[in-house]
Amino acid sequence: MSIKLFESYQMKNVTFKNRIVMSPMCMYSCEQEDGMVNDWHDTHYTSRAVGQVGLIMIEATAVAPEGRISPQDLGIWSDEHITGLKNLTSRIKKHGTATGIQLAHAGRKAVLEGEILAPSALPFDDNMKTPKEMTKAEIEKTIQAFAHAAERAKKANFDVIELHAAHGYLINEFLSPLTNKRTDDYGGTQENRYRFLRETIDAVQQVWDGPLFVRISANEYQNGGLQAEDYIQIGQWMKEQDVDLIDVSSGGVVPVSPNAYPGYQVPFAEKIRHAVKIPTGAVGLITRGIQAEEILQNNRADLVFIGRALLRNPYWAKEAAGELKYALQAPEQYRRGWS
Numbered sequence: 299m300s301i302k303l304f305e306s307y308q309m310k311n312v313t314f315k316n317r318i319v320m321s322p323m324c325m326y327s328c329e330q331e332d333g334m335v336n337d338w339h340d341t342h343y344t345s346r347a348v349g350q351v352g353l354i355m356i357e358a359t360a361v362a363p364e365g366r367i368s369p370q371d372l373g374i375w376s377d378e379h380i381t382g383l384k385n386l387t388s389r390i391k392k393h394g395t396a397t398g399i400q401l402a403h404a405g406r407k408a409v410l411e412g413e414i415l416a417p418s419a420l421p422f423d424d425n426m427k428t429p430k431e432m433t434k435a436e437i438e439k440t441i442q443a444f445a446h447a448a449e450r451a452k453k454a455n456f457d458v459i460e461l462h463a464a465h466g467y468l469i470n471e472f473l474s475p476l477t478n479k480r481t482d483d484y485g486g487t488q489e490n491r492y493r494f495l496r497e498t499i500d501a502v503q504q505v506w507d508g509p510l511f512v513r514i515s516a517n518e519y520q521n522g523g524l525q526a527e528d529y530i531q532i533g534q535w536m537k538e539q540d541v542d543l544i545d546v547s548s549g550g551v552v553p554v555s556p557n558a559y560p561g562y563q564v565p566f567a568e569k570i571r572h573a574v575k576i577p578t579g580a581v582g583l584i585t586r587g588i589q590a591e592e593i594l595q596n597n598r599a600d601l602v603f604i605g606r607a608l609l610r611n612p613y614w615a616k617e618a619a620g621e622l623k624y625a626l627q628a629p630e631q632y633r634r635g636w637s
């Protein structure tokens with residue numbers, strides 16, 4: 299049997315050496331509060347590249363200072379961020395690992411001093427700030443911030459861009475009827491709620507022709523919220539716009555905890571993949587090589603995103619290969635300790 303987890307995967311001009319993606323995970327490690335890459339990011343991400351991950355998706359990286367989740371977030375809102383990110387992609391690529399960056403704006407979930415922005419003036423919960431409803435000018439400026447960030451990501455030599463449209467952050471807040479109560483062109487119908495993402499994708503594509511992923515929350519776990527069925531239509535629009543992959547997560551829109559069990563989000567990735575005929579990524583409590591292989595062999599998703607298991611073990615790929623009896627090639631320096 300050929301092991302699909304370790305088969306390469308081609309997307310536009312980029313080849314991933316296997317189907318293992320490091321899921322984007324905020325490190326909140328910019329102690330200087332300047333959004334700059336530092337030693338922590340270099341060590342953390344390069345270790346997973348040595349560990350043979352196929353694609354490393356760098357954590358939610360803010361396209362605007364007011365779009366950070368916390369003051370310690372990584373940033374890409376100025377040209378000064380490019381050098382650190384470029385050095386990081388170069389380090390990762392030396393190990394044959396592709397690089398992606400998740401472009402993000404926290405919207406109403408920003409925990410920052412000063413004004414925060416969202417489609418509607420509704421706080422996430424009683425402990426969070428009430429955001430300011432965005433004006434059309436602020437919408438336009440924020441879409442341009444995503445496009446400028448994409449241009450910088452290109453200059454930093456990233457292979458993939460992922461737009462963070464999940465977990466109740468800004469783009470998701472536009473998509474969801476629970477958080478978007480606007481009465482203009484950006485609210486109301488599903489098509490109107492999609493407008494912000496549509497225009498963001500269009501603006502990014504003006505400057506970016508590499509693989510483009512979008513991460514979504516395919517279930518909001520609340521009555522009146524979006525579900526996987528809604529993402530069949532939304533996914534079709536993304537496909538028409540030449541999005542390359544939908545990375546299917548869930549939750550975070552309203553303060554409700556899902557019942558999370560192994561593979562709990564995989565059925566959403568599977569449903570969207572088959573209905574829309576678009577590549578999907580599966581994520582969420584995928585911790586074993588055997589589980590990842592099942593998802594791929596049964597055509598439930600095209601790539602498998604691994605989060606916390608890769609925090610515990612930078613050599614997760616090696617552990618998964620062992621379970622699947624696949625002879626994963628060692629980094630040359632580690633050959634004597636690999637088998």
Ligand SMILES: Cc1cc2nc3c(=O)[nH]c(=O)nc-3n(C[C@H](O)[C@H](O)[C@H](O)COP(=O)(O)O)c2cc1C
Binds near residue numbers: 604
């Ligand atoms: C420390 C930490 C930080 C995270 N930061 C992000 C993020 O920046 N962007 C994102 O889309 N998801 C983020 N997530 C969610 C993960 O990418 C992943 O979807 C989630 O942990 C479920 O996968 P897992 O069970 O393999 O960990 C984060 C998760 C953790 C544990």
